[in-house]
Amino acid sequence: MIGVCVVFTVYIAVIPLGFLLWQSFRTPQTADVPAIFTLENYIAAYGTADTLRLFWTSIRFAFGASVFAFTLGTVLAWMNERTNTPFKSVFYALSLIPLVIPSILFTVSWILLASPQIGIINLVLQGWLGLETAPFDIYSLGGMIWVDGLHYSPMAFLLMTAAFRAMDPSLEESATMSGANIFQVAWRVTLRLTWPAVVATILILFVRAIESFEVPALLGLPVGIEVFTSAIYQAVHRYPSRVGLASAYAVALLLITTIGVYSVSRLSSRGSKYATMTGKGFRPRQIDLGPWRWFTAAIFIVYFALIVLLPFAVLLWSSFQRFYAVPSMEALQNLTLDPYRFVFSYPNLGRTVWNSVLLSFGSATIVMLVTSVICWIVVKTKIRGRWILDNIASLPIVFPGLVLGLSIMVFYLNVDIGVYGTIWIMYIAYITRFMPYGLRYNTTSMLQIHQELEESAAMSGASWGTTFRRIILPLLKPGLLAGWIYVMIVSIRELSTSILLYSPDTQVISIVIWELWENGQYVELSALGVLFILALFVLVMVAQLIGRQYGVKEQRA
Amino acid sequence: MLNVAGLFTEYPNPQGEVVKAAQDVTFTVEEGHLFTLLGPSGCGKTTTLRSIAGLERPKAGEISVNGRVVYSSAKGVFIAPNRRGFGMVFQSYAIWPHMNVFQNTAFPLEVGDRHFSRTQIRDNVMRVLAAVQLDHLADREATMLSGGQQQRLALARALVMEPALLLLDEPLSNLDAKLREKMRFELKRLQRELKITTVYVTHDQSEALALSHQIAVMNEGRIQQIGKPRDVYERPANRFVADFVGNTNFIEGTLHAIGPGFHLTVRTEIGDIKISTDLPVSAGDRVTMSVRPEDVALSDTRPQGENVWEGRVEQKVFLGEAIDFRVTVGPRELLSRQHPALRTPVGGPIFVQLDPEKCVLLKVV
Ligand SMILES: Nc1ncnc2c1ncn2[C@@H]1O[C@H](COP(=O)(O)OP(=O)(O)OP(=O)(O)O)[C@@H](O)[C@H]1O
Ligand SMILES: [Mg+2]
Numbered sequence: 001m002i003g004v005c006v007v008f009t010v011y012i013a014v015i016p017l018g019f020l021l022w023q024s025f026r027t028p029q030t031a032d033v034p035a036i037f038t039l040e041n042y043i044a045a046y047g048t049a050d051t052l053r054l055f056w057t058s059i060r061f062a063f064g065a066s067v068f069a070f071t072l073g074t075v076l077a078w079m080n081e082r083t084n085t086p087f088k089s090v091f092y093a094l095s096l097i098p099l100v101i102p103s104i105l106f107t108v109s110w111i112l113l114a115s116p117q118i119g120i121i122n123l124v125l126q127g128w129l130g131l132e133t134a135p136f137d138i139y140s141l142g143g144m145i146w147v148d149g150l151h152y153s154p155m156a157f158l159l160m161t162a163a164f165r166a167m168d169p170s171l172e173e174s175a176t177m178s179g180a181n182i183f184q185v186a187w188r189v190t191l192r193l194t195w196p197a198v199v200a201t202i203l204i205l206f207v208r209a210i211e212s213f214e215v216p217a218l219l220g221l222p223v224g225i226e227v228f229t230s231a232i233y234q235a236v237h238r239y240p241s242r243v244g245l246a247s248a249y250a251v252a253l254l255l256i257t258t259i260g261v262y263s264v265s266r267l268s269s270r271g272s273k274y275a276t277m278t279g280k281g282f283r284p285r286q287i288d289l290g291p292w293r294w295f296t297a298a299i300f301i302v303y304f305a306l307i308v309l310l311p312f313a314v315l316l317w318s319s320f321q322r323f324y325a326v327p328s329m330e331a332l333q334n335l336t337l338d339p340y341r342f343v344f345s346y347p348n349l350g351r352t353v354w355n356s357v358l359l360s361f362g363s364a365t366i367v368m369l370v371t372s373v374i375c376w377i378v379v380k381t382k383i384r385g386r387w388i389l390d391n392i393a394s395l396p397i398v399f400p401g402l403v404l405g406l407s408i409m410v411f412y413l414n415v416d417i418g419v420y421g422t423i424w425i426m427y428i429a430y431i432t433r434f435m436p437y438g439l440r441y442n443t444t445s446m447l448q449i450h451q452e453l454e455e456s457a458a459m460s461g462a463s464w465g466t467t468f469r470r471i472i473l474p475l476l477k478p479g480l481l482a483g484w485i486y487v488m489i490v491s492i493r494e495l496s497t498s499i500l501l502y503s504p505d506t507q508v509i510s511i512v513i514w515e516l517w518e519n520g521q522y523v524e525l526s527a528l529g530v531l532f533i534l535a536l537f538v539l540v541m542v543a544q545l546i547g548r549q550y551g552v553k554e555q556r557a
Numbered sequence: 558m559l560n561v562a563g564l565f566t567e568y569p570n571p572q573g574e575v576v577k578a579a580q581d582v583t584f585t586v587e588e589g590h591l592f593t594l595l596g597p598s599g600c601g602k603t604t605t606l607r608s609i610a611g612l613e614r615p616k617a618g619e620i621s622v623n624g625r626v627v628y629s630s631a632k633g634v635f636i637a638p639n640r641r642g643f644g645m646v647f648q649s650y651a652i653w654p655h656m657n658v659f660q661n662t663a664f665p666l667e668v669g670d671r672h673f674s675r676t677q678i679r680d681n682v683m684r685v686l687a688a689v690q691l692d693h694l695a696d697r698e699a700t701m702l703s704g705g706q707q708q709r710l711a712l713a714r715a716l717v718m719e720p721a722l723l724l725l726d727e728p729l730s731n732l733d734a735k736l737r738e739k740m741r742f743e744l745k746r747l748q749r750e751l752k753i754t755t756v757y758v759t760h761d762q763s764e765a766l767a768l769s770h771q772i773a774v775m776n777e778g779r780i781q782q783i784g785k786p787r788d789v790y791e792r793p794a795n796r797f798v799a800d801f802v803g804n805t806n807f808i809e810g811t812l813h814a815i816g817p818g819f820h821l822t823v824r825t826e827i828g829d830i831k832i833s834t835d836l837p838v839s840a841g842d843r844v845t846m847s848v849r850p851e852d853v854a855l856s857d858t859r860p861q862g863e864n865v866w867e868g869r870v871e872q873k874v875f876l877g878e879a880i881d882f883r884v885t886v887g888p889r890e891l892l893s894r895q896h897p898a899l900r901t902p903v904g905g906p907i908f909v910q911l912d913p914e915k916c917v918l919l920k921v922v
Contacts, residue, residue, distance in 0.1 A: 173612055174651035174711075176638045178665035179718065188668070192655045288614065 005373040006389060012432045013395045016407035020254075023410045024247035041244035046252075055252070058210055058227040061144055061220075065212070066205035068149030073156025074198075076303065078186065080157075081164040082172075084286045085296040091304070092161075098154045098307045100536045102493040103214040104513055105529040109311035110147045111218065112318060112522075114138040120314060123326055139223045148215040150307055152208060156201055163197035164190070182287055200267050207260035210253065211400035213496035218517070228253040229402050229496070236406065236500060243410060250403040258398045312533065319526035339527035348507060355423060356508040360491040363430035364484045370431075371438035371483075372446075372476055376468065379446045380454065390439075397436035401496030404433055409500050421503040429497045434487045441486065445479025446472075478547075485543040492536065558754050559586040559609070559722055564618035566601075566608045578604035579615070580778035586771070589752035591745075595765040596775035597801065602758040603648075605775070606724050609756060610645055611638030622721050640670075644715030645724040648731065650707045652699045658710055659695040662686060665718040685713045688747065705736045712744075716751070723748075723755040729764060741767055762802045766790060774798045791849075795919050799847035806853065806891050808916075812842040820913070827887045831863050832916040845919045852915035853893035855882060856908050857901055864911040870903050884909055 024041050076095070080088045098106070113121050114136045122134035129135075137143060167190070175189045191198065216230040226234070228249055235246035289296060318324050319339050325331040343349065371393065377383060378390040396404065408429050412420040419425045449472065457467040473480070495510040502511050509532055516525035566579040579601045586592040594602040607613040609620055611627065619629040622643075627636040644665075653661055662682045666673045673681070686692040689709040694702070702710060708728060715723055728744070729737045745768050748755055759765050765772050766786040773783045774797070782794040793799035796807065810825030815838075823830045823844060832846065859865065868886040875897065882893045882901075886909050893909070901907050 168649060168651065170647040170649050170651040171653060173638075174645065174647055174714070175653075175664065175668070176612070177610060177643060177645040177724075178714065179639045179642065179669035180664070181639055181668070184668045188664075189653060193653070195655070 005370055005377075008370060009374060009389065009393050009435075012428065013392050013435070016404065016411050016432070017395070019411040019414065020247050020250060020403070020407035024244060024251050026244055038244075041248040044245050044248070046248070054226055054228065054231055057141070057225060061141060061148075061216065061227050062206050062210035062212075064141070064145035065148040065152070065209040066202055068145055069153040069205050069209075070156045070198075070202050072149065072153040072303070073158075073201075074160045076153070076300070077157050077160035077164055078190070079296045079299070081161055082190070082287055083289050083293065083296060085289065085293050085300065087297060087300070091300050094304055094308070095154050095157050097537070098151060100489065100540055101151075101308075101311070101533055102495065102510055102513075102536075103151060103212070104218070104495055104510060104517070105315065105533065106151045106311055107147055107214050107218045108517060108522075108525065108529065109314050111138055112314045112324075113310060114143065118324065118326060120326060139219055141220075141225055144215050144219045144225070147219065148209055148212055152205060153307070155208070156205060159201045159204070160194070160197065163194040163201075167193055196267055200264050203260050203264045203267070207257050207264075210256055210260075211402070211496075213400075213402050213499075229400060232402055232406060233499070243406075246406055247410065250406055253400055253403055254398060257400060261398045312530075315526045315529050315533075318523050319530045321523045324522045339523040340531075342524045343527045343531065346512070348504075351505075352507045352509055352512055355506055356492055356510075359423070359426055359430055359508060360488045363427060363434060363491050364488040366427075366431055367434050367438040367487050368442070368480050368484045371435060371442050372473070372480060375439060375442040375446045376472060379443060380451070393439050394436045396432045399433065401433060401494070402500065405429060405497040405500035408432070408497075421506070423506045425501050426498060426506055426508075429501055430491050430494065433494070433497055434491060437487055437490070438483050441479050441483030442476065445476050449475050481547055485540075485547060488543070489536065489540060492539075558588040558590075558623060559592075559756065560619070560621045561585075561605075561609065562619045564605065564608060564615050564620065566604050566613055566615040577778050579608060582618070582775075582778075582780055584773050584780065584783055586754055586756060588754055590770040591748050591755045591757055591768055593757045593759060593765040593769040593772045594775055595759060595762060595772050595802070598760055600775045601778040602760070602775055603726055606726055606756060606758050609722075610643055610724055611636060611641050642718065642720055643722045643724055644718065644720035646708075646711045646715050646726065646728045648727045650711040650731070652702070652707050652710055654700045657695070657699055658686070658691060658697050658702070661699055661710060662713050662717050665714060669718055681717055685717045688716070688751075689713045704732050705740060708732060708740060709743075712747070716753070721754070723753050725755060725757045727759055728757075730759070730761070737764075744768065766802070774801060776801070792917055793847055793919065796845060796847070799917070799919060804850050804892060805847045806850065808846045808848065808889070810844060810846070812838055812840050812844055815840055827866060827889050830911060830916060831913045832918060833913050834918040836918055838918070847917045847919055848891075848911055848915060850881065850892045850894040852912055853884075853891050854910040854912070855884065855893050855895055855899060855901070856910070857899075859908050860910050862910065864913060864916075866909045868907055868909045870901050870905050870907050873903055882907075
């Protein structure tokens, strides 16, 4: 059993990486010319000034999006944790909603809101202010940063909330007593003390932004702004496809993310330097903002409008149109259910939904079971070299979704064991991609199971298998369930890995949305998107309800 | 100097009920005095202190320092804590780990309303650091300090801006026993030298007795008694104070006769006890007396005077500098603290005498 898990992990996490590297040194294989060793891909990828531009754009985009998301998330977290802004407990719950909305839908809805031609915000502002040209252009680097940063600000919000909560409030109170005002306390004490968390959060956001595919593809490609992910996609999707070139790009991207992830892990292992100096501090005092608290409440409301209400409203609007039209009295008369009819009569709808459900449930289950064994080996046994296993299983975290898709594609194109083009290749991709998350959930709960609980089972005569099944798994259950829910949700939204691996038979919902976008079927896309978001929302609610019954605590990867 | 009048502070607890943390707290601290809030855990000492600091907003009452009102529910005044100019030492010390000793101490001078030049800051900081004997560690990382040094740094930081009022929340409770004794003397010396008005919170009665000019004993949000350390110890106002501040014997009885000059007789289960009091009482009242163990005199031979009984030694506990006896007198057991020179064996007969002046009649609540 242990052996099987180890082999499985190594197979799934290491081999694609090897093949990616290998492929990046090969020429394209055709029917009569076999592939040979070459450096040409690298020369093509890195030999031109274009690459420098690509690199520079990627960095600017990722940096901008991460800093924007961080600033937004931190200000909100601070307001939520440290001030007496009204309704903030409601806000904490609401802030999680945007994480449920798939990136592609969020991006599409912002196109509908702020594109220069049809963007509602632009048209409204032009009407009000009598402007000649649209004030906002979503198809720009700034637009990309805005959409991506906005969408991932809740992640910064959650991470920084945790950091603020972990801090001894008397450190801030003593600054107040020293005569410092709100801003001096926030700047000179709060922010400095959460510095390790600040850097880690920005790095995580940066890595995530540089992996981001939907936003650069939808907003950047139409106007020729390319980043690594969209360049990889372009290289694969041109004819003839240049997998070697894509691989060479992917290697660079992989390098960046690896450095990022490595720095984060270094940082969090060192981050405890300040943690030793906390007192009993159990009552974070809330700063009384006086009348300003209505202002901060207004910020919350505007933020919520930008991130949930407006995007959803515009999708909803467009989903009741025959052809996309900007809201107006006239358009109001043309409301129709056609897009929904279209969605429900979509030839492969049943199949697609079924694929999505099967994939997300299946990979969540396998991920959680396999990682629980890995985790047990790493945390509980004394097997030598077990840390290698831990690192291998965490390896996929550095893979951007698109790169992972690419390497798996390359591997199974070359090693024909009959999974290419089937749903199994999607399974493999999802499991690989989400294994690190499962691992993290399991490690957290595994660390809390005391060694003696197992030993006493062994003393009672239980075999290893029985102990694992009867003692460890039940104790892990809350953690397993929380992780399962998380993996299920991220898999059902998954797009960037699937996009290189799907075939007509193995389409999933997010792929259909992508295709509708490519075909310009905006209203149909909106209808499907609305249904998808609602379904995801219900799913999360149900999952939380079930989770609460099984004692799942608030926990995040 | 500091005036606190009718202070009420409440918290909503997670169930939505109100926790009445401070109830009708009223006291005055004179210029240069050290005033202690003493009481068991959860009695509202920290709450009171934080209300004075402005970190907590009271529900009602008035707080003023040197005639300057910093909080008043009636006048609708609430000065923000950073504008009150009080120094505060937190129980956890709250030393900022990202600054060194010097930077920690300099912070209040950098952020306050008054502006100081660099040399002024340097001079002031080094002066207080010298006062707490940390000047040689000015460049040390704050994380590298020992418990006692952290405590002194926290004190230096609170003192550097020459606050009108110094607030200390259990500043010694995180130290080990030996160091605590030492810092107790340090703190007292510093406070007496600088003559800085101080409010001190502790649950340790010996600390309170050793340091204070005045002590307020609190229980369940209310002040039970305010007085000099000696008064609080020797003339506790009620059963709670007598019990909380030191050990004591409680003896219940009925007031029997009132003689001339406040001399009374109380009929108790061990017999009639003659006492004196200035409380207004009348014959027939049920009363409780408190007698400290060191005021329960023991001897092998029958002593002269009043309030003498014969008892039997039940148990002895040798403490080094003293010896504790448990003695039965009739149906009662009394605790007595004696010099170790008294060597009556367990089971042996012994004479017990109570000094009428030391039998404190407690207020009937
Ligand atoms: N922020 C708060 N929210 C709710 N209840 C609180 C809060 N702070 C204090 N309390 C409650 O108010 C009461 C008084 O608390 P306080 O901290 O003043 O006690 P204390 O005398 O300082 O105790 P200790 O010696 O343990 O520090 C307690 O019952 C406590 O549980
Ligand atoms: Mg306290």
